[in-house]
Amino acid sequence: METKGIATVENVNEVINSKNEVVMTKEQVIENARIALAEKKQFLADNANAEKNIVKSAETNVTKAERSYVEALQARELPTTTVELWNVQTSTEEQEIISKKKAEIIIATSDYSMTVSKVNVELGKDLIKDSRLEKMPLFVTDAKLFYDAEITLKDLNGNIVPKNTPNVFVSVDTANGYWKWKTYHEANINSIVKNESALIIENVRIKTFSSLQEFAQYRGVNNVLSRGFNGLEKAGNAALATQNEFYKKIFEVAKELKANISVVTKYYNLGKTLNLKVWNDAMLGIVSGDFSYDLTIGDELIETLQKVTSKVSTIKERYMIDAITRLANLQPQGAEDKIGIKETIKTIETLNKETVAYVEQVSLDKVNEIYTALLTQYLKNHEVIKEEQTA
Numbered sequence: 001m002e003t004k005g006i007a008t009v010e011n012v013n014e015v016i017n018s019k020n021e022v023v024m025t026k027e028q029v030i031e032n033a034r035i036a037l038a039e040k041k042q043f044l045a046d047n048a049n050a051e052k053n054i055v056k057s058a059e060t061n062v063t064k065a066e067r068s069y070v071e072a073l074q075a076r077e078l079p080t081t082t083v084e085l086w087n088v089q090t091s092t093e094e095q096e097i098i099s100k101k102k103a104e105i106i107i108a109t110s111d112y113s114m115t116v117s118k119v120n121v122e123l124g125k126d127l128i129k130d131s132r133l134e135k136m137p138l139f140v141t142d143a144k145l146f147y148d149a150e151i152t153l154k155d156l157n158g159n160i161v162p163k164n165t166p167n168v169f170v171s172v173d174t175a176n177g178y179w180k181w182k183t184y185h186e187a188n189i190n191s192i193v194k195n196e197s198a199l200i201i202e203n204v205r206i207k208t209f210s211s212l213q214e215f216a217q218y219r220g221v222n223n224v225l226s227r228g229f230n231g232l233e234k235a236g237n238a239a240l241a242t243q244n245e246f247y248k249k250i251f252e253v254a255k256e257l258k259a260n261i262s263v264v265t266k267y268y269n270l271g272k273t274l275n276l277k278v279w280n281d282a283m284l285g286i287v288s289g290d291f292s293y294d295l296t297i298g299d300e301l302i303e304t305l306q307k308v309t310s311k312v313s314t315i316k317e318r319y320m321i322d323a324i325t326r327l328a329n330l331q332p333q334g335a336e337d338k339i340g341i342k343e344t345i346k347t348i349e350t351l352n353k354e355t356v357a358y359v360e361q362v363s364l365d366k367v368n369e370i371y372t373a374l375l376t377q378y379l380k381n382h383e384v385i386k387e388e389q390t391a
Contacts, residue, residue, distance in 0.1 A: 083201045106167055107170075112216075124179050143168035145215060147164055187199055238282035257312065267321055304348050308356055317366075344374070
């Protein structure tokens with residue numbers, strides 16, 4: 001590939017390009033990024049008492065330099081991870097003697113590894129620093145099995161690991177540990193940039209397998225029945241962890257109605273579900289300020305529907321609350337405000353038996369059909385259309 005300029009990210013061993021121009025190795029890019037950041041920080045320190053615009057500009061330059069340093073570190077090939085290897089020396093019914101030693105190893109993954117999302121990593125960065133997180137064993141196995149099977153391995157930065165590279169270990173994924181390797185890696189990149197102490201992954205154990213089949217069967221046995229909290233369980237744990245009225249309410253109502261927690265959440269959260277971060281925070285006992293709720297409105301909506309409808313499924317399924325939300329958010333032509341939830345509840349209260357029966361038996365395009373029925377009733381109530389026009 002033709003390269004001009006000085007800060008390219010090429011193979012770590014490539015120092016000249018096809019035009020015989022000197023280019024940087026990845027390690028040189030990293031070092032230059034480190035030096036640049038140090039210079040920006042020093043300038044900020046030297047001008048800490050300067051005019052505000054100078055300080056602000058210097059802070060912006062530090063942030064940019066930190067980002068460049070992070071990007072350079074994320075491109076590094078074969079990054080090592082500091083671990084504390086635990087090895088069982090003696091194991092009896094009464095006791096187990098374990099030796100520990102620090103080591104720098106290269107962690108690799110394959111297409112057969114469990115996927116780690118960015119959300120997992122971001123939440124995990126807080127979890128790995130939480131003293132309540134159990135340091136459960138994290139197993140790895142020598143990469144030779146994968147080399148021999150011609151399976152492509154990638155390091156934690158996503159670079160392909162050359163076959164037969166020494167000191168490479170593949171993680172033996174578990175439901176509780178699959179996210180930790182990438183999380184520690186990203187957290188330690190941040191630590192390097194911030195000039196903080198790196199985190200050491202404790203209780204890492206090397207496990208030997210005679211074949212990839214044995215490796216896969218081991219993972220299967222130890223993961224086949226593993227799972228996280230389902231929706232109701234998540235709400236219950238959030239209720240206990242936060243002691244917050246919203247989580248207590250949606251847990252109680254979902255349990256009572258035997259309804260999906262996301263549907264119940266919409267009744268009390270103005271038609272919206274909670275994003276994953278809000279749920280994850282609640283599981284840790286943190287009440288996020290990213291959502292607003294109204295328990296009174298939720299109760300009133302459900303009570304009104306219980307009086308008007310005869311089928312519990314009408315309330316339990318998402319179609320009704322989605323149609324209700326759509327009507328409440330409608331701003332009629334010429335009106336200054338949206339219809340709103342209070343007016344929508346009044347509309348539901350005036351539905352006749354025929355309309356309710358129709359709503360309950362709709363099988364296709366349910367949200368639109370229910371919404372149309374509610375809108376028609378609203379227009380009747382406000383004499384925009386007459387009864388005979390819909391007959």
